[in-house]
Amino acid sequence: MTDWIASPLEWLQNYQLNLLFSAVVVVVYFIIRRIVLPKLEAYVERDNLNQQTFRSALFTFSLLSAVVALGILLLIWGINIRELLAVSTGIMALTGVALFATWSILSNVTAFFILLSHQSYRRGNYIRVIDVDNYIEGYISEINMFNTILITEDRETVVYPNNLLTARATIINPRDRKRPIGKIEDFRKTETSVDGGLNDKD
CATH class of the missing domain: 2.30.30 (SH3 type barrels.)
Known part of the structure; x- marks a missing residue:
């Protein structure tokens, strides 16, 4: 019985920093969602757009923010930093080209959020x-x-x-x-x- 109690306590002691940083990431993730999502909805209502536009913006933002949060959590829990940096650099380069190059289809998604937040395009x-x-x-x-x-x-x-x-x-x-x-x-x-x-x- 003592060993059963000691093992989790030892694990918690060894990984307390990991747990702390993970908790911070999760809290920040939900705070950002709580701040950004009402603003997206306000932009949609201000520009008289339909709810389908809000749902599309909500899904895209949720997906991107979840991927970023997951990547940070993987880094916290011991993924090899060099390998992660190599992979993340490649992913960021591809994502940057995909989201901002004018010839890329995905750059329309980036432009969507720009137009959504711009009052002139109502x-x-x-x-x-x-x-x-x-x-x-x-x-x-x-x-x-x-x-x-x-x-x-x-x-x-x-x-x-x-x-x-x-x-x-x-x-x-x-x-x-x-x-x-x-x-x-x-x-x-x-x-x-x-x-x-x-x-x-x-």
Whole structure:
């Protein structure tokens, strides 16, 4: 009976720091969830988005935070540091490329959280997205995990990738309305007329 009691006590004594750090990680994990999740819900309500958007954001954030917490716990409980650093460095490099490179599909998820927290991209706003001398414009209908739905004044539905929306110059609620999709030629015409006037004077 004494041995049965002594073994757990010895184990607790040997691993008390591991248990302490693990408890801190778990507490911080739940504190972050308690802080972030209400903010996500507030962003969804502020931008008049549907609950499916909130559920998508909740699932993605929960998954990423759980993976990070699990990785820290594995480090605390004796995973070889060199091996873990080698693996984690590779994973972080791949994750960084996947989440932030514009050609990556997963970068749309990163852009989703940026758009969700940005007050300008609320549902119902009329935006004009400019790509060099091309543009596309319409009302924001919905912001999904991978794309944003725009409704043009011609009642056409445009599915625009989130990562491109955050990487392009965007005019929020422009004063004038152009065609839903087209080229910006006003500057070229202005430059031509100015050049023509100067040549006439010469």
